[in-house]
Amino acid sequence: MRFNNASQEDNNSVLSFQPFSKPRDSNIEVDSIIRHDIDVYIHIPFCEKRCFFCSIDTDLHFTGMDMEAYIQALKREIEYYEDLFRLCNIQCIHFGGGTPSLLSAHQILEIVMAFSRFKNDINDIEIVFESNPLSLTPEKLNLLSSLGNVSLNIGIQTFDSHVLKTINRGYNFKQVYDLIDNLAGKPFNSIGIDLICNLPMSNLDTTIRDIDITKELGINHVSLYPLRIEPNSVFYDNYIKYQDNFLNSADQKHILEEAQKYLVDCGFEQYMLYHFISQKKRAYQYSANQVSGGEWIGLGAGAYSYYRNHVIANVDNIGEYIQNCSERGSCSKLIEKLDGTGQLVREFLYSLRGKKLEKLYYRNKYGSKKYEILLELFEGLIRDGYATDRGSFFELTMEGIFGLADIEKKLVNSNL
Secondary structure, three states: OOOOOEEEOOHHHHHHOOOOOOOOOOOOOHHHHHOOEEEEEEEEOEOOOOOOOOOOOOEOOOOHHHHHHHHHHHHHHHHHOHHHHHHOEEEEEEEEEOOHHHOOHHHHHHHHHOOHHHOOOHHHOEEEEEEOHHHOOHHHHHHHHHOOOEEEEEEEEOOOHHHHHHOOOOOOHHHHHHHHHOOOOOOOOEEEEEEEEOOOOOOHHHHHHHHHHHHHOOOOEEEEEEOOOOOOOHHHHOHHHHHHHOOOHHHHHHHHHHHHHHHHHOOOEEOOOOEEEOOOOOOOHHHHHHHOOOOEEEEOOOOEEEEOOEEEEEOOOHHHHHHHHHHHOOOEEEEEEEOHHHHHHHHHHHHOOOOOEEHHHHHHHHHHHHHHHHHHHHHHHHHOOOEEEOOOEEEEOHHHHHOHHHHHHHHHOOOO
């Protein structure tokens, strides 16, 4: 993500600048860094087939050798950040993609154990593992459940077999129901699913039925998203072909609003815009950390990090990523240092995914002058019907929750 108020380092700086190293000749107190919390995101850019709603670039034609070379590159990148990982407190390791569950059980364990030398007990770290039902084998489930603090997230999208076929998911209701039903009793920190409202051939009834099944299966975390038709997705590139299957915007917003209310009625707490939980123990700390202004290190092709007011982006090409990691450990393609305004806009963008933005927090953190920028941003959102002023805090309206993608694009392209 680029911000106007950022200075871009040249290619030589990308190779030499390391805001991650242990401070040897620095005024920074080592003890203060030890107490510093960070998360780690690991990107697995492989998929067996392309879901029609997805716009993420993934490798659909990978081999076993490709996967193994990628895992070894990841381990070298982990070594590159060794000083940082030793000095900071890793709270969460989030496997995303792509399809992390395409990794073998051995490869999953290899990556997790690469972090064991930075933590006395790996069970102190939450591991969020995104998955596809078709590649969650019994061996992988047994491994993941044995690691002690794993939040397993399954990309269901819907339980409706007809809709699943329409979006090219490759499995049916019975397969996914049986999988989740068999997870009962396994010692996961959390079992969560993704659901998407307003998929082609779906309606309010199918969405409510999805939530009923969710409750029946004892799932304790739900990410409920509106459908986003974005460039590089099959639905976007072939919109004319599918447009008759999409509901109009008013109906889509109504379904999202009713589904959110129904989840709350079913005992789920909405703790972020699209995230609901039915257990007291928090999960998915990486996502929550982003929303609350935290820092993280992104590993893998196309991943990016935010650390010490720097945005660091890795190369996107998988082959180039593997080669760079092999040659120098680092695989970043750019580093941007954000000034005060850039930091504010970045945190503001992520904070929109939370339920509300506290005015006092931003005034205290950025000062009165920068706080005026925040007020300007929200005044624009209020004029567009995307947000409302609640006195001590701002929050998005249903129009804003549904149209968050449009808000993000406008802010990233603004002149702030």
